[in-house]
Amino acid sequence: MSNLHVPNPAAGNPEGSAPIRIAVPAAEQPLSQAEQPISAVRRYLLSRGSSSVSDRIFAGIMLLCALVIFALVALIATELITQSRPSWHAFGLSFFYHYNVDPITHLPLFWDPVNGVFYALPFVYGTLITSLVALCIAVPLAIGLAIFLTEMCPRWLRSPLSFFTELLAAIPSVVYGLWAIFVLVPLLRDNINPIFIRIFQLPVLEKLLGWTHLFGDNGLFGGVNLGLGLLGAGAILAIMILPIIAALTREVMSAVPNSQREAALALGATRWEMIRMAVLRNARIGIVGSIILGLGRALGETMAVAMVIGNSPEIHLSLLSMGHSMASVIANEFSEATSDMHRSALIEVGLALFLVTIIVNACARLLVWAVTRGAPARVQ
Amino acid sequence: MGVAIEVKALNAWYGATHTLQDIELNIPANHATALIGPSGCGKSTFVRCLNRMHETNPIARVTGTVRIGDLDIYNDISPVEIRRRVGMVFQRPNPFPTMSIYDNVCSGLKLNGYRNRRELDEIVERSLRSAALWDEVKDDLKKKSGASLSGGQQQRMCIARALAVDPEVLLMDEPASALDPVSTSKIEDLIFQLKSQYTIVIVTHNMQQAARVAEKTGFFLNGRLVEFDSTHKIFTNPSDKRTEDYITGRFG
Numbered sequence: 001m002s003n004l005h006v007p008n009p010a011a012g013n014p015e016g017s018a019p020i021r022i023a024v025p026a027a028e029q030p031l032s033q034a035e036q037p038i039s040a041v042r043r044y045l046l047s048r049g050s051s052s053v054s055d056r057i058f059a060g061i062m063l064l065c066a067l068v069i070f071a072l073v074a075l076i077a078t079e080l081i082t083q084s085r086p087s088w089h090a091f092g093l094s095f096f097y098h099y100n101v102d103p104i105t106h107l108p109l110f111w112d113p114v115n116g117v118f119y120a121l122p123f124v125y126g127t128l129i130t131s132l133v134a135l136c137i138a139v140p141l142a143i144g145l146a147i148f149l150t151e152m153c154p155r156w157l158r159s160p161l162s163f164f165t166e167l168l169a170a171i172p173s174v175v176y177g178l179w180a181i182f183v184l185v186p187l188l189r190d191n192i193n194p195i196f197i198r199i200f201q202l203p204v205l206e207k208l209l210g211w212t213h214l215f216g217d218n219g220l221f222g223g224v225n226l227g228l229g230l231l232g233a234g235a236i237l238a239i240m241i242l243p244i245i246a247a248l249t250r251e252v253m254s255a256v257p258n259s260q261r262e263a264a265l266a267l268g269a270t271r272w273e274m275i276r277m278a279v280l281r282n283a284r285i286g287i288v289g290s291i292i293l294g295l296g297r298a299l300g301e302t303m304a305v306a307m308v309i310g311n312s313p314e315i316h317l318s319l320l321s322m323g324h325s326m327a328s329v330i331a332n333e334f335s336e337a338t339s340d341m342h343r344s345a346l347i348e349v350g351l352a353l354f355l356v357t358i359i360v361n362a363c364a365r366l367l368v369w370a371v372t373r374g375a376p377a378r379v380q
Numbered sequence: 381m382g383v384a385i386e387v388k389a390l391n392a393w394y395g396a397t398h399t400l401q402d403i404e405l406n407i408p409a410n411h412a413t414a415l416i417g418p419s420g421c422g423k424s425t426f427v428r429c430l431n432r433m434h435e436t437n438p439i440a441r442v443t444g445t446v447r448i449g450d451l452d453i454y455n456d457i458s459p460v461e462i463r464r465r466v467g468m469v470f471q472r473p474n475p476f477p478t479m480s481i482y483d484n485v486c487s488g489l490k491l492n493g494y495r496n497r498r499e500l501d502e503i504v505e506r507s508l509r510s511a512a513l514w515d516e517v518k519d520d521l522k523k524k525s526g527a528s529l530s531g532g533q534q535q536r537m538c539i540a541r542a543l544a545v546d547p548e549v550l551l552m553d554e555p556a557s558a559l560d561p562v563s564t565s566k567i568e569d570l571i572f573q574l575k576s577q578y579t580i581v582i583v584t585h586n587m588q589q590a591a592r593v594a595e596k597t598g599f600f601l602n603g604r605l606v607e608f609d610s611t612h613k614i615f616t617n618p619s620d621k622r623t624e625d626y627i628t629g630r631f632g
Binding site: 155257259260261262263264265266267268269270273277278281282284 | 431433436438460461463464467468470472474475476477478479487488491492538541542545
């Protein structure tokens with residue numbers, strides 16, 4: 001505080017708060033100080049007074065900036081809730097699982113804006129399946145990449161590799177969509193899908209695992225191979241979430257202290273055993289967190305998915321079939337939604353997506369935070 | 381049983397720093413040997429060369445010969461194999477925090493595919509008894525995490541973990557420097573008991589500790605082994621002036 005060197009401490013406490021007592025040896029503060037001339041620096045500092053008012057104003061402005069975040073979330077939530085009310089009143093919870101039967105084809109009919117049929121199950125299904133496919137592809141890749149980066153990468157390769165990994169995250173999603181249409185979809189259609197189709201239609205597998213309904217013409221890889229569809233959307237999502245998962249996994253792996261690696265190595269662990277025992281084991285909660293964070297991104301990703309998924313509100317087991325996701329249906333139909341109910345139903349889909357992604361992200365952040373904040377998580 | 385260690389013309393580098401220069405040394409089997417010296421003198425680097433942990437740092441380099449028993453560890457055998465024979469205890473206790481006490485102790489065995497439950501139980505008990513920790517932890521071996529123990533207990537658990545693989549040599553890199561005096565004296569008692577069965581090499585900052593536990597003592601200074609002799613001779617009648625200056629506290 002400013003009054004420490006003032007001969008009379010009671011006089012110089014402009015803030016009015018309790019003076020902070022610091023034990024100062026008496027010998028260092030001769031009483032005769034008052035008689036000595038006060039230096040120019042000291043006089044200047046004494047005349048400065050307290051900065052409490054400007055401090056408080058500054059703190060207030062910063063607090064306002066922070067509160068904007070809460071206000072935004074609250075505004076978005078209330079807007080979504082009020083706007084989706086008509087649809088909620090009309091369909092209730094059945095919005096998420098019910099369907100009509102098409103009078104002509106006798107197939108389930110979920111979404112028919114012209115005739116006022118609004119059931120969201122195909123979107124939920126499409127979102128879940130594409131995200132799942134994305135995780136299946138991206139997680140092994142991302143963990144492998146993270147292990148390589150933290151444990152094996154030669155020094156000169158480390159920075160360029162992490163730089164490019166993080167660069168992948170910066171590419172706009174519509175660019176991914178374009179690339180998917182021109183490169184990924186043909187690649188899947190002509191080179192990759194035929195392999196899967198052949199495997200999944202092997203008579204042996206059909207006979208042995210037929211009870212899972214995943215094999216054969218009506219199985220996971222049955223139907224027409226167009227390239228577009230759930231698998232294509234999942235594959236492009238995988239590429240988009242790869243950098244997030246890899247970057248965070250790398251972070252939690254580097255948070256594992258070196259002494260853990262040395263402990264494993266000193267016991268005679270090979271490099272892979274050391275990674276499994278000391279690194280993956282200690283980082284596993286954080287890795288799960290980063291996977292969930294990737295899932296959050298995959299659930300909400302819109303543009304690239306809308307360009308590849310095929311945009312048909314149907315549910316088929318086959319990954320080759322066209323589908324629709326929660327985000328892509330909003331992007332595709334909102335500008336053309338003329339009836340109030342159509343708009344309200346789309347907003348309800350948006351509300352559901354909002355809630356799910358917020359919950360998923362919160363879980364992920366908590367897990368990552370639990371690991372990177374200090375000591376690795378412990379078993380009790 | 382422990383085996384003797386024979387070091388010839390050992391040189392080690394970290395990047396461009398020449399941390400160990402021409403070390404020649406014979407460490408007797410089934411005795412405790414202490415290495416003393418000021419910080420940065422190379423004594424930790426030296427023990428890390430004895431189980432090839434030094435080379436886990438990508439910028440580190442070693443030349444020379446180290447024979448443990450009848451094996452030339454830099455030519456006859458892979459680093460992984462030698463580390464299975466040479467146990468190591470580090471300066472800071474480093475238990476695996478996600479494993480129970482039991483799993484921590486037998487982690488070296490499980491790593492190498494040892495699965496016989498009954499034998500594992502026996503080995504865990506024997507190792508923890510040798511490390512004087514059994515009575516304190518026997519009731520929650522599988523319930524408590526290795527990280528939930530106190531610092532001194534953690535360090536004794538790490539010693540048990542090293543003993544569980546039945547090593548021929550036990551390297552200890554300042555095993556008590558992060559511990560309180562009571563835990564330190566427990567570790568010292570332990571070294572005293574273990575040295576009849578294992579060859580123990582202990583790095584220490586604490587000269588009294590060297591005098592208490594070791595038969596032989598080596599004094600390192602600036603990457604060189606200045607003097608290596610019986611502990612009694614080093615502390616009562618050192619032949620080198622620098623050793624005398626160090627143990628009488630004139631520097632370091």
